[in-house]
Amino acid sequence: MNNFDKILEKIEHQQIEPTPKWYFQFKNWGFWCLFVISILIGSMAFSIILYSIQQTDFVLISHFSHSSWENILVLLPYFWLILLLVFSILAFFSFKNFKKAYKYSLVSILALSVFLSILLGTLSFISGIASFLENKFAYQVEIYNSIEEKKLQHWMQPKAGFLAGEIIDSKIDTLLIKDFSGKEWQIIYHEIFIPPILELENGISIKVMGKIQSDNIFIAEQIRPWKAFGGQDRSKNKKKKK
Amino acid sequence: MKKNECIAYTDRELIEKSIQDTSFFACLYERYEAKLLRYIHHISQVNEEEALDILQDSFIKIWKNLHDFDADLSFNSWVYRIVHHQTISEWRKSVSFGKNKTVDYELHLKYVQNEDLSYEEIETEKKVMNIINQLPDHYKAVLVLKYFEDKNYIEISDILKIPEGTVATYLNRAKKMFSELAQKQHISFFE
Numbered sequence: 001m002n003n004f005d006k007i008l009e010k011i012e013h014q015q016i017e018p019t020p021k022w023y024f025q026f027k028n029w030g031f032w033c034l035f036v037i038s039i040l041i042g043s044m045a046f047s048i049i050l051y052s053i054q055q056t057d058f059v060l061i062s063h064f065s066h067s068s069w070e071n072i073l074v075l076l077p078y079f080w081l082i083l084l085l086v087f088s089i090l091a092f093f094s095f096k097n098f099k100k101a102y103k104y105s106l107v108s109i110l111a112l113s114v115f116l117s118i119l120l121g122t123l124s125f126i127s128g129i130a131s132f133l134e135n136k137f138a139y140q141v142e143i144y145n146s147i148e149e150k151k152l153q154h155w156m157q158p159k160a161g162f163l164a165g166e167i168i169d170s171k172i173d174t175l176l177i178k179d180f181s182g183k184e185w186q187i188i189y190h191e192i193f194i195p196p197i198l199e200l201e202n203g204i205s206i207k208v209m210g211k212i213q214s215d216n217i218f219i220a221e222q223i224r225p226w227k228a229f230g231g232q233d234r235s236k237n238k239k240k241k242k
Numbered sequence: 243m244k245k246n247e248c249i250a251y252t253d254r255e256l257i258e259k260s261i262q263d264t265s266f267f268a269c270l271y272e273r274y275e276a277k278l279l280r281y282i283h284h285i286s287q288v289n290e291e292e293a294l295d296i297l298q299d300s301f302i303k304i305w306k307n308l309h310d311f312d313a314d315l316s317f318n319s320w321v322y323r324i325v326h327h328q329t330i331s332e333w334r335k336s337v338s339f340g341k342n343k344t345v346d347y348e349l350h351l352k353y354v355q356n357e358d359l360s361y362e363e364i365e366t367e368k369k370v371m372n373i374i375n376q377l378p379d380h381y382k383a384v385l386v387l388k389y390f391e392d393k394n395y396i397e398i399s400d401i402l403k404i405p406e407g408t409v410a411t412y413l414n415r416a417k418k419m420f421s422e423l424a425q426k427q428h429i430s431f432f433e
Contacts, residue, residue: 003271003294004271004272004275004301007301007305008264008267018306018307018308019307019310024307100314102404103405103406105405
C-alpha cells in the first residue's frame with residue numbers, strides 16, 4: 001500500500017469530507033463584520049474621550065489641593081479608555097484573521113486600526129455625535145457615571161472651593177444662585193476676571209471658584225460659564241434615571 | 243488515473259475535480275510528493291516514516307480545506323504552507339518528548355539530491371545541513387525555501403505567512419548567523 005492509498009483509506013474510513021465552502025465564507029465574513037464593528041465602537045469611544053477632554057476644566061487642576069497628576073487620574077474617562085483599548089485589540093485580531101493579513105506588518109495593522117478609530121472618532125466628535133451618544137448612554141445605563149455627573153460631583157464641593165448653580169438674582173458685585181442641589185448661595189465678587197462671553201443674568205448656569213465664608217456666602221475668585229463649547233446645558237438637561 | 247493523464251490538468255483544475263473524484267486528488271499528491279518530502283527533511287530531522295506520516299496528515303488537511311484554497315495564491319505555496327506548519331508542529335512535539343534527534347545525512351541526501359554527487363559535494367552538503375540545523379526554525383525555513391526550494395520572496399511570504407519585508411530581514415540575519423556559525427566551527431566552503 002503506497003502513501004496515497006493510506007491517505008485515501010483514512011479519508012474513506014473516517015468519512016472525512018471537505019469542509020463546505022459556506023463555512024469558510026461565513027468565517028471570513030464574520031471577521032470582516034467583527035473588524036468593522038470594533039472600529040466603529042473604538043471610534044465612538046475615541047470621540048467621547050475627545051468630548052470628555054474638551055469638557056474637563058484643565059485650568060482648574062492647578063487649583064486643586066491634591067497633585068495635578070492625582071486630579072488628572074480622577075478626571076480620566078476610564079470606561080471609554082478601556083472600551084477603546086478592548087475594541088482596538090479586537091479590531092487588530094479580527095484583521096489578523098483576514099486571508100491576506102500576513103502581508104502587512106503588525107505595526108501597519110495597529111497603525112491602520114488606530115488611524116481609522118481616530119479619523120471616525122474625530123468626525124463623530126466634530127459632528128456632535130459624541131455628546132449625543134454620551135448623553136444617551138448616561139440616560140440609559142444606571143451605573144454609568146457620565147462626564148456631566150463627574151463634572152457635577154466636582155463642582156458641588158463648596159468647602160473645597162468649587163460651587164456651581166443657576167443665577168436667580170444679579171446685583172453689582174453680588175449674585176444669588178441656586179446650586180444644583182437646590183441650596184441658595186450669595187456669591188460676592190469684586191474685581192475678578194469674568195469671561196466676556198458670560199452674561200451674569202438670571203437663568204444662566206455658572207461655576208464659581210473661591211472660598212466659603214459662611215453657611216451660604218461664597219467669595220468668588222473666578223466665575224465661568226457652566227457649559228463648555230458643545231457641552232450639556234444643565235438647565236436643559238435634567239437627567240432622569242430610573 | 244495514470245500519471246500521464248494528470249499532466250493534462252493544472253493544479254486548480256485538479257482541485258476542482260478532486261472534490262468529485264479522489265483519483266484527481268491522487269494526481270495532486272503524486273505531483274508534490276517528492277518536493278514536499280524533501281522539504282520536510284530539510285526543515286526537520288524526522289525519519290523516513292515520520293516524514294510520510296507528516297505528509298499524510300498534511301494531505302488530509304488539504305482535503306478538508308479544499309474549499310478554502312485561495313484562488314489568488316498558487317497551489318504550490320498553499321500546499322507548502324500546510325506542510326510547513328504540520329512539519330514544524332510535529333517536529334516540536336517530538337523534540338519536546340525528548341526523542342534523540344541526530345541528523346541522518348544519508349537519508350537527508352537521498353531526498354535532497356536526485357543526481358549523483360561527488361564526494362566533495364556530499365561533504366559540503368553535510369556541512370551546510372549541519373549549520374542550517376543549528377539555526378532557529380524561522381531562519382532555517384527562509385534559507386531552505388530560498389536556496390533549496392528555489393522560492394522567491396513572494397512565495398516565501400505566502401508559505402510562512404509573514405510580510406515580504408520580514409522575509410528579507412530573516413534571510414539577511416539567517417545568512418549572517420550561518421557564516422558566523424561556520425566561522426566558529428572552522429568550516430570553510432572554499433577549500
